[in-house]
Amino acid sequence: MLELIWISAALLAGLLASRLFFPPLVGYLAAGYALHYFKIQALPNLAHLADIGIQLLLFTVGLKLKARSLLRKEVLSVGGLHLLLMASVSALVFFWLDQRVTGGLILGVSLSFSSTVLAIKVLEDSGELSALHGRDVLSILILQDIVAIGLLAYAEGEQPQPWAAALFLLPLLRPITHRLLTACHSAELKLLLGVTLALAGGVLAEHVGVAADIGALLTGLTLAGHPSTTALANKLWGIKELFLVAFFLQIGLTDLPGREQFVIALQLLAMLPLQGLMFFGLFLFAGLRARNAFVSALVLMTYSEFALITTGAVVKAGLLPDEWQAIISLAVAGSLAIAAPLNRFSQPLFAACETFLIKFEKPSGHPDRLPDCLGVAEWLVIGMGDTGISAYQTLANQEQRVVGLDADPTVLERLLADGRRVVYGDAEDSSLLSRLPLERIKGIVLAVPSLEVRTSAISLLRKRGFLGLIGTVGGNAEEALSLQQQGADFVIQPLLEAGKQLAKQITGNRTPQH
Known part of the structure; x- marks a missing residue:
């Protein structure tokens, strides 16, 4: 009965959101808050189902990822500078408010992270995950995840085990995993192999003190380049989407904020355009065209679900008051609800501002330049x-x-x-x-x-x-x-x-x- 209530609530809220021209995930977020408000008992293992959804998502990303894309100039410069600037702003704000600076600094860095789940869904749905700027966004998200692992370890007073670095050797198993995938002749066996590798990567990563989604990403890399990866990713699509519903539902399970906390959450949401402008400027500085910089900045203009995890650890360590957990929960949910429809209309939005935005482009030899000549082609x-x-x-x-x-x-x-x-x-x-x-x-x-x-x-x-x-x-x-x-x-x-x-x-x- 409980399962039916939660699934039905997600379905009805998703349908309502679609009718209002919002993506269904906005409805799932609202359903989670509504169920929590009416004190409906939480669905057992909801958080575990959400974790599986994220692992499958990152695994499918790994199927399409090239490791060398992490070393691109714009990834290191844009991702690194953005983290540094946001951390500096956060420290100044908390110092000015006479709050606990250490906890505020950790929280500020966490808020500089963008939502991996939303960004990848947006890029996948628009078919831009494999585009040049899509790969840059994905690589920045992975860079943020790597920083997040160290940040969470510091907040919890824990460190990854010495063997954690060995995870990055997983792609060397590619010849073995490729043979396994080739040996799986039926679609069902291919699907089962994909799920097995995704979960195995997650379990292995957790054993060495690293986030499970990083392990799933790396096991996805072991299959990258195989002729059947596209078919495998398509097979995983429906399962992944179903599990990700649990992720959006669980956001509403934290305590609902009071009036004062609600106001602070709105203030954090009001800062989202600053994050978007910062990304836009940094992408332009790295040489991207205004269009690609705009679309990429819009995708990254969210607060990350990882901020929920970090805030919990910071509060537990006594570095910030308990009320911050409810504040960040609402801010993250609100940022996803705002960003989803904005990204849906990113192309018309850019078209409306194109004349103004292209003035900020700088001449460069970046690969995303428009071709100025097609030679003698007919x-x-x-x-x-x-x-x-x-x-x-x-x-x-x-x-x-x-x-x-x-x-x-x-x-x-x-x-x-x-x-x-x-x-x-x-x-x-x-x-x-x-x-x-x-x-x-x-x-x-x-x-x-x-x-x-x-x-x-x-x-x-x-x-x-x-x-x-x-x-x-x-x-x-x-x-x-x-x-x-x-x-x-x-x-x-x-x-x-x-x-x-x-x-x-x-x-x-x-x-x-x-």
């Missing part, structure tokens, strides 16, 4: 996944002058090594589509996975006056009609076309072969 393929590469190769085989465009730096690196002509560009970036030099281009193949991106890209290309051919893919007849209405000349439905080709092949070869 055909452009946007999105170099399986469909895009097939279209590119077909055009190249016909001796057509073709260039590919993709937002994933690892994809570009691989394709350039194969001798293909490709450039960096994000199809979600309205500036890219507005400024691409298309004078020579006869036709564009749009092969990005997101229907929303394909639709908006076609609309923008036609509005800027592009008269060439546009071809893309649609999942069904309804999608195909919508894309054609936006201005697409050709829309292929892959499954429908596959059926036609199969029928042609089988009727064209009537001789049975055994």
